[in-house]
Amino acid sequence: MINKYKQKVLSGKKLTFEEAVKLSNSENKEELYSAANDIRIFFCGQTIDLCSITNAKSGKCSQDCKWCSQSDAYETEIDEYELVEMDSTVKEAIENATKGVKRHSLVTSGRRVNDLTLENLIPIYKEIKNKSDISLCASMGLITEKQLLKLKTEVGIEHYHCNLETAPSFFSEVCTTHTIDEKIETIKNAHKLDINVCSGGIIGMGETMEHRIELAITLRDLHVQSIPINILNPVKGTPLENAKSLSEEEILTTIAIFRFLNPKANLRFAGGRLQIKHFQEKALLSGISAALTGDYLTTIGSNVEEDIKDFKKAGFVI
Numbered sequence: 001m002i003n004k005y006k007q008k009v010l011s012g013k014k015l016t017f018e019e020a021v022k023l024s025n026s027e028n029k030e031e032l033y034s035a036a037n038d039i040r041i042f043f044c045g046q047t048i049d050l051c052s053i054t055n056a057k058s059g060k061c062s063q064d065c066k067w068c069s070q071s072d073a074y075e076t077e078i079d080e081y082e083l084v085e086m087d088s089t090v091k092e093a094i095e096n097a098t099k100g101v102k103r104h105s106l107v108t109s110g111r112r113v114n115d116l117t118l119e120n121l122i123p124i125y126k127e128i129k130n131k132s133d134i135s136l137c138a139s140m141g142l143i144t145e146k147q148l149l150k151l152k153t154e155v156g157i158e159h160y161h162c163n164l165e166t167a168p169s170f171f172s173e174v175c176t177t178h179t180i181d182e183k184i185e186t187i188k189n190a191h192k193l194d195i196n197v198c199s200g201g202i203i204g205m206g207e208t209m210e211h212r213i214e215l216a217i218t219l220r221d222l223h224v225q226s227i228p229i230n231i232l233n234p235v236k237g238t239p240l241e242n243a244k245s246l247s248e249e250e251i252l253t254t255i256a257i258f259r260f261l262n263p264k265a266n267l268r269f270a271g272g273r274l275q276i277k278h279f280q281e282k283a284l285l286s287g288i289s290a291a292l293t294g295d296y297l298t299t300i301g302s303n304v305e306e307d308i309k310d311f312k313k314a315g316f317v318i
């Protein structure tokens with residue numbers, strides 16, 4: 001069955017929800033991971049697409065996303081600030097560019113970036129652009145079309161990031177202050193302006209494998225070409241602080257199924273990667289074609305040089 005579905009995907013046909021569920025239940029997991037890796041090599045080759053982020057505005061968020069340490073609804077220990085310092089951000093982006101990172105994103109907490117913050121971020125983007133050839137991305141919540149247009153025309157933003165986070169049918173279990181439809185609207189606005197979209201989710205929030213498949217198919221239907229897969233890092237003080245960790249098999253199966261359902265997309269290994277360092281190489285070879293490197297939003301991430309060494313060891317070209 002695994003080989004039959006692999007051939008179907010390689011011939012350009014789409015798997016149905018039911019077929020993906022069957023795949024996820026297959027007994028021979030090693031064959032599943034290896035087939036997903038073959039699909040990745042066929043459509044994406046050996047190059048790994050690297051990006052990095054700066055948390056440009058941290059904390060004090062009015063929303064109640066249950067996984068997030070930046071929500072004002074929860075008592076967490078994070079650094080809170082209104083605007084990141086320009087020099088350190090520009091330096092970090094330039095250093096990353098020289099190491100082989102292709103894209104840098106500024107990320108702001110909150111339901112939607114306000115116009116003043118956006119105005120203050122423009123000079124930072126311009127400085128990065130003047131001093132490096134790294135391409136630019138933004139992640140600023142439910143941004144308006146007008147604000148997106150400003151980012152595109154004034155600083156040449158090529159990508160916009162807005163995670164759906166989880167399946168449409170599960171979203172209200174983890175966030176009640178905004179809806180997945182508002183996120184989908186944001187993705188559509190970016191596409192209208194010819195801005196590439198990066199959108200994925202977090203696994204390990206209590207959702208089922210069927211929810212993950214629903215998310216992967218929703219992203220496919222939205223023609224998303226960059227899909228971050230984050231593994232929940234349960235933060236003390238958030239409602240998900242005691243969430244049960246996913247097993248290795250569940251994580252690898254999820255990555256493989258995402259690859260079967262989104263064969264041409266960049267499946268991006270993102271937050272939570274350090275927790276699975278002991279089987280990172282296996283995860284990379286289960287369908288991954290991209291990674292977020294360096295620090296994450298509120299948690300220390302990985303060292304860019306060490307990541308590059310690990311990716312090369314797994315056979316990727318930077």
Ligand code: SF4
Pocket residue numbers: 061062063064065068069070071108109110111141
């Ligand atoms: S994920 Fe974004 S919108 Fe949700 S609480 Fe965190 S910062 Fe706010």
